[in-house]
Amino acid sequence: MHSLAQRVLRTEQLPFTFCPGCGDGIVVQMTARAIDELGILDRVCTLGGVGCSSWIATYFNVDFMKVPHGRALPAAMGLKLTNPERKVLVFTGDGDCVAIGGNHFIHAAHRNIDLAVIMLNNQIYGMTGGQVAPTTPAGAITVTSPYGKIEPPFDACELARAAGATFISRWTTAHPWQLLNAIKKAIQHPGFAFVEVVSPCPAQSGLYIQGSSDPVQLVEWMQQNYITQEEMDLLSPAEREGRTLVGDFLAAIRPEFAARTHELIDRLKEEK
Amino acid sequence: MPATSINIDANLCKGCKLCLLSCKEGVLTMSSQKGQQGYFIPEVAYPERCTQCLRCEYFCPDMAIEVLS
Numbered sequence: 001m002h003s004l005a006q007r008v009l010r011t012e013q014l015p016f017t018f019c020p021g022c023g024d025g026i027v028v029q030m031t032a033r034a035i036d037e038l039g040i041l042d043r044v045c046t047l048g049g050v051g052c053s054s055w056i057a058t059y060f061n062v063d064f065m066k067v068p069h070g071r072a073l074p075a076a077m078g079l080k081l082t083n084p085e086r087k088v089l090v091f092t093g094d095g096d097c098v099a100i101g102g103n104h105f106i107h108a109a110h111r112n113i114d115l116a117v118i119m120l121n122n123q124i125y126g127m128t129g130g131q132v133a134p135t136t137p138a139g140a141i142t143v144t145s146p147y148g149k150i151e152p153p154f155d156a157c158e159l160a161r162a163a164g165a166t167f168i169s170r171w172t173t174a175h176p177w178q179l180l181n182a183i184k185k186a187i188q189h190p191g192f193a194f195v196e197v198v199s200p201c202p203a204q205s206g207l208y209i210q211g212s213s214d215p216v217q218l219v220e221w222m223q224q225n226y227i228t229q230e231e232m233d234l235l236s237p238a239e240r241e242g243r244t245l246v247g248d249f250l251a252a253i254r255p256e257f258a259a260r261t262h263e264l265i266d267r268l269k270e271e272k
Numbered sequence: 273m274p275a276t277s278i279n280i281d282a283n284l285c286k287g288c289k290l291c292l293l294s295c296k297e298g299v300l301t302m303s304s305q306k307g308q309q310g311y312f313i314p315e316v317a318y319p320e321r322c323t324q325c326l327r328c329e330y331f332c333p334d335m336a337i338e339v340l341s
Contacts, residue, residue: 001281002335009335015309016334020286025333032335176330215288219331 021215023173023199051093053120070101109163113257122201130204167193276322277340284336287311291328
């Protein structure tokens with residue numbers, strides 16, 4: 001058993017229930033490294049909604065909440081507001097976060113409440129068998145888009161930015177060091193921190209969309225198609241087609257909701 | 273290089289081969305041994321080639337491999 005797992009995880013729950021080659025396990029590992037390196041195990045709590053990636057929340061040796069589909073953010077806001085000393089980490093998927101949970105996502109980001117939201121994006125509804133998601137690419141044939149998806153995919157980082165998130169990064173599970181760095185920064189960021197993690201799904205989107213269930217081929221697909229600005233700059237406009245930018249997009253400091261709420265409460269108590 | 277000690281946890285490994293993909297030195301190969309979950313698992317074939325870059329650890333989705341020395 002990995003020594004890091006023994007320090008930070010609920011080892012009796014291992015092995016991870018994820019499919020072979022699933023990106024969810026990489027996020028468990030990098031979050032475990034972040035918690036270990038920051039020394040915050042006693043201050044962290046996690047939340048998961050519904051979906052494969054929401055189970056990431058249950059592997060850490062911390063208190064966690066497992067809540068209905070799409071509702072991790074309201075619960076997270078409750079945990080943060082009742083005790084701002086907590087480091088609140090939300091693990092969600094593209095369906096849980098921007099489909100069913102979309103409205104909660106907009107408003108939590110808008111409040112700039114101090115949460116770290118790590119959204120795994122496998123571009124499909126994985127746990128339920130491979131239905132089309134807002135993040136599914138146009139033209140993709142899935143269980144519920146048998147003639148090809150009509151509309152283009154949703155960019156969750158763009159939504160986060162428009163709503164008011166103050167820390168935004170996108171990486172893939174094929175960029176583990178950059179991902180670890182982004183998770184550490186997101187946890188420490190005093191505001192709404194959003195990390196999108198593009199993640200392979202051998203069972204569903206790998207099979208239906210990328211055309212392979214082979215974990216190795218899916219990692220290579222991500223390395224080819226999810227590239228940094230420096231790599232994009234080396235390509236022609238034609239070569240950029242179909243490729244997605246990854247990187248650390250935003251880190252800004254703006255008034256944070258939990259702190260301001262408690263300042264207001266303290267002020268009102270004093271005035272009484 | 274002196275041989276690096278690398279531990280592969282046969283109970284956790286799902287035989288996805290991402291460690292083999294990520295290793296730049298050819299330290300690992302697939303073995304004919306099956307782990308507890310029934311997957312063929314890798315073995316450390318050339319530990320003296322290991323540069324302790326930790327790619328195998330960082331790419332493993334199951335935290336099944338650890339570079340010890």
